[in-house]
Amino acid sequence: MKAAELRGKSEKELREELIALRREQFNLRMQRGLNPDAVRNDQISGVRKNIARVKTVMNENRGGKES
DSSP states (O other): OOHHHHHTTOOHHHOOOOOOOOHHHHHHHOOOOHHHGGOOOHHHHHHHHHHHHHHHHHHHTSOOOOO
């Protein structure tokens, strides 16, 4: 997922993407707890970076204002 793709999305779509990424992060953490060999560290860090990208674009759309 690239930041340019995210910038073309609406606020609602960004919120939905953020929720989906957080669910994915949670599921990966649970899988790692049950079987550490089932999940690679780069999968978890990739999801974390995508969450950061979405939050950055959402903040840019708000004009950098804190909510």
